Amino acid sequence: MTTPPNAIVDTALTRRFGLTLPVIQAPMAGGPTTAELVAGASNAGVLGALGAAYTPAQDLPAAIRAIRALTDRPFAVNLFFHQGRTATAPEIAAARAALAPLAARVGADLPDDVSDAAPPLGPQIQAVLNEAPAALSFTMGLPPAGLVEEARRRGIALIGTATTADEVRRLIAAGIDMICIQGAEAGGHSGMFSADGPPPSQSWASLIEAMAPEAEAAGMTLIAAGGIMTGRGVAAALALGAAGAQLGTAFMATAEAGTKPGHRQLLQASARAGGAMTVLTRSYTGRYARKLLSAGEAIPPEPAALAAFPAQHGLTRPIRAAADAAGVPEAQAYWAGAGAGLVRLDGIAVAELVAALGREMRAALTRRPGTR
Numbered sequence: 206m207t208t209p210p211n212a213i214v215d216t217a218l219t220r221r222f223g224l225t226l227p228v229i230q231a232p233m234a235g236g237p238t239t240a241e242l243v244a245g246a247s248n249a250g251v252l253g254a255l256g257a258a259y260t261p262a263q264d265l266p267a268a269i270r271a272i273r274a275l276t277d278r279p280f281a282v283n284l285f286f287h288q289g290r291t292a293t294a295p296e297i298a299a300a301r302a303a304l305a306p307l308a309a310r311v312g313a314d315l316p317d318d319v320s321d322a323a324p325p326l327g328p329q330i331q332a333v334l335n336e337a338p339a340a341l342s343f344t345m346g347l348p349p350a351g352l353v354e355e356a357r358r359r360g361i362a363l364i365g366t367a368t369t370a371d372e373v374r375r376l377i378a379a380g381i382d383m384i385c386i387q388g389a390e391a392g393g394h395s396g397m398f399s400a401d402g403p404p405p406s407q408s409w410a411s412l413i414e415a416m417a418p419e420a421e422a423a424g425m426t427l428i429a430a431g432g433i434m435t436g437r438g439v440a441a442a443l444a445l446g447a448a449g450a451q452l453g454t455a456f457m458a459t460a461e462a463g464t465k466p467g468h469r470q471l472l473q474a475s476a477r478a479g480g481a482m483t484v485l486t487r488s489y490t491g492r493y494a495r496k497l498l499s500a501g502e503a504i505p506p507e508p509a510a511l512a513a514f515p516a517q518h519g520l521t522r523p524i525r526a527a528a529d530a531a532g533v534p535e536a537q538a539y540w541a542g543a544g545a546g547l548v549r550l551d552g553i554a555v556a557e558l559v560a561a562l563g564r565e566m567r568a569a570l571t572r573r574p575g576t577r
Contacts, residue, residue, distance in 0.1 A: 206279070209250075213567050217426040218252075218383070218449035221362060222279040222339055225250030226563050228439060229364075229385075229428060230555075231453030232256035232283030232342060233393060233540070240268070241461040242555060244275030249559035254281040254342060262328035269336040279339030281364065284329055286346035289400035292319075292491070292516035299510040300520055307503050311536055313527035315520060319512075322519025333361075340364055342385065344396030345492075353380045364428070366396030368405045373416045377423045384420070385451055386413050388431030392454045392483070392542035394494040400514050404485050404493045409433075410445055417446030432544035436565025443570075454542040455562075459555045465529055468539040471497045472548045481545035489525070489538040491517030496538050497545065503536040 206223035208215045218227045230246035232238055234256035243253035253272070260268055265282070272280055301315055308315050327349075333341050334355060341356060342364035348356075356363050363381040367373040368389075375398075376384050387396045388409030395405045409431045420427050429442035430451035442450040457464045458472055475481035475497065482498040486506035489496070491514035504521075511517060521538070528536035549558060 212250075213563055214443065214570070216443070216448040218428060221382075221426075222252050224252060224449075226439075226559060226566065227443065227449030228252070228559070228562060229281070229449065229451040230254055230456050231430065231451045232281065233453055233457070234258040234260075234283070234285075236463040236465065237457055239461060239463040240271040240275060242456060242459060242463070243272045243280050244278075245459075245461045245555035246456065246559065247276045247278035247280045249556045250563075251559055252279060252281055252340070254283055254340075257282050257329070257333075258285040259323060260329070261324040262332040265329060265332040266336055269333075269338060281340035281342045281362075282333050282336075282338045283342040283344070284326065284333065285323070285394075286326065286343045286348065287323070287400070287492075287514060288346040288398065289492075290513055292513040296510070297512045297516050297520070300508075300512040300517060303508055303510040304504075304520055304524065307536055308524050308527075310503075311524060311527040311531050311533050313523040315523060319516045319519030322522070323515035334359060337361055342366070344387075344394065345400075346398050347375060347379050348381060366430075368395055368397045368412075369407065370412065370416055372398055373412070373420070377420065377425050383426040383428055383448075385428045385430050386416070386447070388412065388429075389485075390432030390495075390543035391430055392432075392495045392545070393540040394490070394492055395485075397493065400492050410441070413442070413445045413447050421446070432542040434542075434544040434547035436562040436567070437569045438544075439562065439566050440569035452562075454545050454548060455558065456555065457541070458548045458551045458553055459558055460552045461555045465539075467529060467532065467534050467537060468497075469551050471499065471534060471539050472541060472545055473551050475541070475546045476548050476550075479546055481541060481543065483541055483543055483545065487511060487517070489517065489521045490514050494538070494540060495542060497541045499535040499537070499539075501535050503533070
């Protein structure tokens, strides 16, 4: 495709998907990315993305077709390419025992079997390939053997996620199309390859600034992600060498998003306070993810007993569901980026949000250096 004539800038991202704004609506698995949000984002001129990591392969065609019924614009589907170890029976039992008091408090029944905590990846990939969306984006690892060639044959762009220089280089070597440079500021799961390594620490700005020369030499397109909430942030990403930016938390307040009421309330409280209190934690899924802090957090960020992903996710899933019903936000994983305090008023239409991002970006790009 080509960049539309009404686009604010012309970048590799806008050209690949015919966007008017160099923005990807971040995929947010677990509910926020409804068909209406993804299609609304794409119709507004950015790249919508479906967070499908927890969607079984047999349900993916219907989810993708529901978006196609609302838009003829390009969109992406996102999966977790998790490559970590499998949780052992003793650690699952220990984690289950540690969570039992909280489960009793919110009225949740903990599962005995968590083998279905995440769908098998292979069938998910095949289902996405069969439906052939404009892009398949992924986090937490490298593409499996043969995927790059098969995606290219079907005209599907591959967008990987990197949180370190080493991960950037490995994705470049894999031959994918674009890399989302995810900073430690990002909400939700970190895309880091190793589930057991230290938490992400580098900002997207420092990583892009460091890796832009290597990426340019390799012909690789970089996309910034992590705490970006405004068009000014998108403009900053372009200035550092990115072809665009991926925004997630910014879209959570939109009317079309499937964000839960308690989550929306905490986001708006962050906006009223002029800033968000967030924390990186492995407690809810076994992988590092950034969430909004509530008063009297019920689970410490690093619990003594923890089952490897996705077993921990399976154990805490009924707790999170019950906490929602019981109105107990301190027992809930309300994901958000470090910039959540800049969220817009709740219920804003996705088209309104994209228009505001465009105005802010245009103003930032036309302002002369050193002026106000």
